[in-house]
Amino acid sequence: MTDTRGPQPQYEGYATGPLPGEREPAQGQAGPYHPPQAYAAPVGGPQGEDGTMGGAQATRRPRTGARTTPRTRKARLRVAKADPWSVMKVSFLLSIALGICTVVAAAVLWMVMDAMGVFSTVGGTISEATGSNESNGFDLQSFLSLPRVLVFTSVIAVIDVVLATALATLGAFIYNLSAGFVGGVELTLAEDE
Numbered sequence: 753m754t755d756t757r758g759p760q761p762q763y764e765g766y767a768t769g770p771l772p773g774e775r776e777p778a779q780g781q782a783g784p785y786h787p788p789q790a791y792a793a794p795v796g797g798p799q800g801e802d803g804t805m806g807g808a809q810a811t812r813r814p815r816t817g818a819r820t821t822p823r824t825r826k827a828r829l830r831v832a833k834a835d836p837w838s839v840m841k842v843s844f845l846l847s848i849a850l851g852i853c854t855v856v857a858a859a860v861l862w863m864v865m866d867a868m869g870v871f872s873t874v875g876g877t878i879s880e881a882t883g884s885n886e887s888n889g890f891d892l893q894s895f896l897s898l899p900r901v902l903v904f905t906s907v908i909a910v911i912d913v914v915l916a917t918a919l920a921t922l923g924a925f926i927y928n929l930s931a932g933f934v935g936g937v938e939l940t941l942a943e944d945e
Contacts, residue, residue: 824942824944825942827940831936836921839923843920
């Protein structure tokens with residue numbers, strides 16, 4: 753096979769010189785290699801005399817009509833359906849938390865009232881009013897003892913857990929039916945940038 757292109761010019765750096773990885777670094781060049789830039793750096797280096805990047809030429813000015821206040825993004829969303837299973841789980845957990853808070857609050861309230869002497873004072877008044885010659889009357893302190901109050905409060909808390917869970921799940925079904933007719937609740941959400 754013969755070359756029919758004719759004589760080709762020889763390039764100085766490539767024909768006789770070393771490859772780019774074999775070149776010796778230039779004398780006095782201690783830093784890393786920086787490739788040539790498409791645009792020349794402004795006079796005064798990357799920072800001008802006033803401390804801004806590139807002097808006065810690189811100062812960015814806002815376009816006319818550009819906003820200077822932060823923009824608020826808004827989105828209108830519609831709650832089209834509430835999943836009854838997830839509503840039931842969430843309402844069950846929230847009603848359990850409410851039941852525990854009810855039992856703890858009843859115990860604390862009973863201890864505070866007992867420490868203030870409310871049961872003994874009111875119990876004495878009630879036993880005098882209901883007492884006769886043969887009996888002492890109604891004993892409020894034994895009727896409103898702490899174990900009895902905690903059992904009663906626990907029963908109320910369990911009933912509250914069952915009813916709140918059932919009503920929330922029924923409410924999700926009713927919401928889904930009504931959202932099918934009217935489209936659901938519309939919400940406007942805003943995000944500040």
